[in-house]
Amino acid sequence: MAQFQLTEEQVAQFHEDGYLIIPGLFNEEEMEVMGKIAHADAELDKQALDRHDKEGNTTRISLKNSLSDDIYSAVSRCRRIVDSMEQLLGDEVYHYHHKMTMKEPFVGGAWEWHQDYGYWYNNGCLYPDMASVMIAVDRANKENGCLQVLRGSHKLGRMEHGVVADQTGADMSRVDEAMKILDLVYVEMEPGTACFFHSNTLHRSDANYSPHSRWTLICCYNTKHNNPYKEHHHPKYSYLERWDDSKVLEVGKRTLAEYHSEG
Numbered sequence: 001m002a003q004f005q006l007t008e009e010q011v012a013q014f015h016e017d018g019y020l021i022i023p024g025l026f027n028e029e030e031m032e033v034m035g036k037i038a039h040a041d042a043e044l045d046k047q048a049l050d051r052h053d054k055e056g057n058t059t060r061i062s063l064k065n066s067l068s069d070d071i072y073s074a075v076s077r078c079r080r081i082v083d084s085m086e087q088l089l090g091d092e093v094y095h096y097h098h099k100m101t102m103k104e105p106f107v108g109g110a111w112e113w114h115q116d117y118g119y120w121y122n123n124g125c126l127y128p129d130m131a132s133v134m135i136a137v138d139r140a141n142k143e144n145g146c147l148q149v150l151r152g153s154h155k156l157g158r159m160e161h162g163v164v165a166d167q168t169g170a171d172m173s174r175v176d177e178a179m180k181i182l183d184l185v186y187v188e189m190e191p192g193t194a195c196f197f198h199s200n201t202l203h204r205s206d207a208n209y210s211p212h213s214r215w216t217l218i219c220c221y222n223t224k225h226n227n228p229y230k231e232h233h234h235p236k237y238s239y240l241e242r243w244d245d246s247k248v249l250e251v252g253k254r255t256l257a258e259y260h261s262e263g
Contacts, residue, residue, distance in 0.1 A: 004080035004245070006087050014088050018154035018201035019187070025080060026135060026192035026248070033252035035137050035191065037071055038215060040259060044100060052166040057109030057207045063099040065235055072098055074251040076219045077243040081133055081194075085221045088196060089129055093221040094240045096120075096130065100137075102215050103145050108208030110145065112169035115153075116220070117199040118161035119168055124228035128158060130199040130221065136189035137215040144214040145206040147187040147195060153178055153202040175202060 004025070014020040026034075038044060048062040067073040075081065076098045085093045103109070117128040140146040156178060159170045187195050197203065208214050222228075227237040 004084070006084050011087055014196060014198070017151050019149050019151070019185075019195055019197040020088070021187060021189070022194045022196070023190065024192050025194040026075075028192065030248050030252065031137065031191040033249065033256060034071055034075075034217070035215075037252060037255050037259070038100060038137055038217075048100075048102060050166070051109065053109040053112060053207065054165050055110070055207065056165075058107060059109040059111065060102040060104070061099055062102070063097055065097045065233060067095055069251065071248065071252045071255055072100070072217060074243060074248045075135065075217060077241065078245050078248055079242050080245050081219060082221075082240060082242045084196065085131060085133070089131055089221070089223050091129065091223040091225055093223055094237050095235070096220040096222045097234055098217065098219045100215060100217055103205075103208040103213065105144075105211045105213055106209060108145060108214060110207045111203075111205045112164045112167050113172065113175045113202055113204045114161060114168055114170050115159060115200050115202055117158050118170055120199060120234070121158055123232040123234055124230035125222060125226050126229065127223070127226045128154075128198070128200045129223040129226045132197055132199070132218050132220045134187075134195045134197070135217045135219070136191050136193050137217055138213050139191060140187070140189045140214050140216065142186055142188065142206070143210040144212050145208040146189065146214070147216075148204050148206070149185050149187060149197060150178055150202040151183040151185050153182055154198040154200040156200070156202075158200060159202075170202060178202065
C-alpha cells in the first residue's frame with residue numbers, strides 16, 4: 001500500500017473550510033472487515049451509552065480513551081490518519097479518544113449543533129488546536145442522518161455551549177446567525193470515506209428515519225503543545241506509536257478469525 005499524504009492544496013482547503021473530505025481513505029475490504037467486526041462486537045455494544053436529542057430519539061455511542069490491539073485502535077494509530085492530522089494541525093498529535101457512533105434504522109437520534117471544542121475547552125485544553133476524523137463504516141447520506149457542517153465556521157471561534165437534552169449544544173442564537181452567512185454542507189460518505197474536521201467547526205446530524213444503519217468511527221486528536229493543564233477522563237499527552245496502514249486489515253482479519261473460532 002502506497003503511503004498516503006495530503007497535498008498542500010488539501011491542507012489549505014482544511015484551513016479555509018474547517019473540514020476536509022477524503023473519499024476512499026480506507027478501501028472496500030478494510031471497511032467490510034470493520035463493519036463485520038463492529039456489528040458483531042458484544043463489548044462495543046455493552047459499553048455503548050444512549051444519548052437523546054431534543055425529540056427524544058436515541059443515538060448510541062461507545063467511547064474509548066485508551067488504545068488496544070483491536071481494529072479501532074489500528075485505525076486510530078495508522079499513518080494515513082496520524083500523519084495527516086500532524087500535517088493539518090502543525091504539531092505532533094496524540095490520541096485523545098475514539099468512539100463509534102451508532103444510529104440504528106428508524107430510531108437513531110440527531111446530534112445537535114455543537115463544536116467539539118465546546119466540550120473539550122472545559123477539559124483543560126487551552127487552545128482549539130485539536131481535530132477529529134469521521135470514517136464512514138456504513139454509507140452515510142441525508143436519509144440516514146449524515147454529518148452536516150457549516151463551511152468556515154471554525155473561524156468564528158469557540159461559542160458558548162449548554163445542555164441540550166443528553167447532549168452539549170452551541171448557543172443557537174449565534175448558530176442561527178452563522179447559518180445566514182455560511183454554507184451548510186451535507187457530508188455524504190461511502191464506507192471508507194473520511195472527513196477531517198477542526199474542533200471549532202460547527203456540526204450536527206439529523207435523526208435516522210431510514211431503514212439503513214449509520215455507523216461511523218470518529219478518532220479524535222490533541223496536539224502536544226496543547227497538553228491539558230488539569231486532570232480529566234480524556235488523557236493528557238503521551239507519545240502515540242503509529243502503525244503501518246497494513247495493520248488495519250491484519251488486525252481485522254485476525255479478529256474475524258477469532259470470532260469464527262469462538263462461534
